[in-house]
Amino acid sequence: MTQPAIQISQIRKRFGELEALKGVSLSVEQGEFFALLGPNGAGKTTLISILAGLTRADSGEARIMGHDVVHDYRAARHALGVVPQELVFDPFFTVRETLRIQSGYYGVKSNDGWIDEILHNLDLTNKADTNMRKLSGGMKRRVLVAQALVHKPPVIVLDEPTAGVDVELRQTLWAFVRKLNEQGHTIVLTTHYLEEAEALCSRVAMLKQGEVVLLDRTDKLLAQHAEKKVALKLVPDSLPLALQAMKCGEQRGAHVLALQDFAQLDGVLATLRESGVRIEDMEVLTPDLEDVFVKVMHGEGRAVA
């Protein structure tokens, strides 16, 4: 059996009174594209900081590619690249200098070939000799991504890389990250755009107030947690009494019904026929991660760790 790319067990972290992480355990397999979701303050950044060695856990342990992040920090950090949430930069240097220096920290010599490739993939080639101070926010964000990749880490963690970033960069970035994942890199990302997580990630963990409340494959989550919904436009526009209990909303003049499963649809259609109501239009609403997220964050999720 191969080592998990990331293994976190029973990590606890307090900031004074606040218990930011309450015994978090999870593991990410090599080659996975994994999403770490949760509202602001859930503890995502704290968890990532512990992996990166920026923060020390009060108890528990974390390993990157089998290397303990405290006791075997050199190997662990060689294996990890983190794109931080905050837009930080060193104002003294140009983009290329920044990347060369960063390569040096990891003991990578004459890295210009790979640096050029990263710059190209992130559309930064013509900014290579520009000072960091002169870059726009989006450009600085790209450099942060580049910095995390200089040493070709097998495990890449991106902490809200697309927050406040334009559509173009999001697409450039995801195309590149997807490519890295196809080449075998393990990717973990936190994002506020749930459709991104849904489109990219095969597995999802949801963190709420320092606890993992949900951890599963994305497709399974969508199948289990999100209700199946149909939007029905009726003529005449009146929903039979027997179906009122299933109604969960309206959408452009259509009644939205929540179903346990699609077999229930038979009964719905029969009831409508009996009541003499005709269906003018019907749309099956596909569940998305947002539904799951909202459901879980409003109390339905239990700690699974």
Place this chain on the structure above:
Amino acid sequence: MTPGFRALFYKEILRFYKVAFQTVLAPVITALLYLLIFSHVLEEHVQVYPGVSYTAFLVPGLVMMSVLQNAFANSSSSLIQSKVTGSIIFVLMPPIAYSEFFLAYVAAAAVRGVAVGGGVFVVTLLFALPPLREPLWLIVFALLGSGLLGALGVVAGIWAEKFDQLAAFQNFLIMPFTFLSGVFYSLHSLPPFWQGVSRFNPFFYMIDGFRYGFFGVSDVSPWLSLTIVLVCFFALSLFTLQLLKTGYKLRH
């Protein structure tokens, strides 16, 4: 040399080199102004060592003061800047050992200190030429002094959370210690009480030992100065390494 040390050292050198106008040229000019003013006012009235003009006496002290202040400024301002902007994470996330971290910041601080000191020495040559009787002592004290202040700068940079806290460190600790260290006078010209106080000031030994390198004469034996400076250097280094090892104020 380990890769982490080499890259961090290079980064620190490049950082001050890029703003050499502020980090090297400006302190050289400051020292030159001190020399012009003090020698103009005191040249006729003060002779510290027999046969040595006051201006010549002043040169080594000014050179050493510049070495010390700039070594301190380099490590402390680099650290506080990267802490305040958050870019400190770029040096905390890579596999750099705390000992490499320490050595890189101290060595780069020493390079800046010695560079400024060398600049001050060169421009003061226009005004006075002190003899170079014991150059080896001079080199030893310049290196040890800049290393000591570089390490002190690391401590200050780690401890301070804002620029004004660092400024306080500089104004209430570094400045009084350097000015009360015999840059502008000999210990023997002080009243006994202040002579006694000065003997507890490590900066006094750094400057006195450094001056011995020029004149072959000093207020106390250079061996005593060397011993004291070495003890201070090792004690401070151990303390700083301990701070870095525990991640004090750097890793939460």
